[in-house]
Amino acid sequence: MARRTRSQEKILSTLKGVSQPISAQSLYIEMRQEGSTLGLATIYRALDALKLEGAVQMRTLPSGEALYSLPQEDRHHLTCLQCGNSIAIDECPVHELEKQLHTAHQFKIFYHTLEFFGLCPQCQGLLSATS
The missing domain is CATH 1.10.10.10 (Winged helix-like DNA-binding domain superfamily/Winged helix DNA-binding domain)
Incomplete structure (x- = not known):
């Protein structure tokens, strides 16, 4: 370093x-x-x-x-495309994949993020109210 x-x-x-x-x-x-x-x-x-x-x-x-x-710790989020609000999620389905990638490619992984994009319940309600 x-x-x-x-x-x-x-x-x-x-x-x-x-x-x-x-x-x-x-x-x-x-x-x-x-x-x-x-x-x-x-x-x-x-x-x-x-x-x-x-x-x-x-x-x-x-x-x-x-x-x-x-x-x-790894950061994972559900992010609303309408209002931009982000909800942190604790579960991490990719730790095993990270280990496999490191082993297979000798890639030094510092951290990873996992983000899902969609609409939060509030914005879903706003969309259905205007349709």
């Missing part, structure tokens, strides 16, 4: 204090409030480098926005 820059260390420190995944822009605002002078482009570069070493995990929302967090 390469030595981390001061920018990368500051970002990791800020991410430790955040309770949920955060966008780069929100991370920039959070760090500004803490007195950091890092620019947004520097934050993006540092997040990218941290992602490539597995120190940060990224999740892309249907809107295209990327959210960053420290790698935790």
Whole structure:
């Protein structure tokens, strides 16, 4: 692992204090409030480098926005395409597959995500009410 820059260390420190995944822009605002002078482009570069070493995990929302967090237990979600609401699910059907892929391809897996897209009960009700 390469030595981390001061920018990368500051970002990791800020991410430790955040309770949920955060966008780069929100991370920039959070760090500004803490007195950091890092620019947004520097934050993006540092997040990218941290992602490539597995120190940060990224999740892309249907809107295209990327959210960053420290790698935790595998993340799995049901995401509503209408309202964008995400429901975390605890079950993980792919741990065995992950082991098989690592063995078969010698691929170093840092983490995985599993996301299902559809409509939440509330949005289903809104659609059926308007049809």
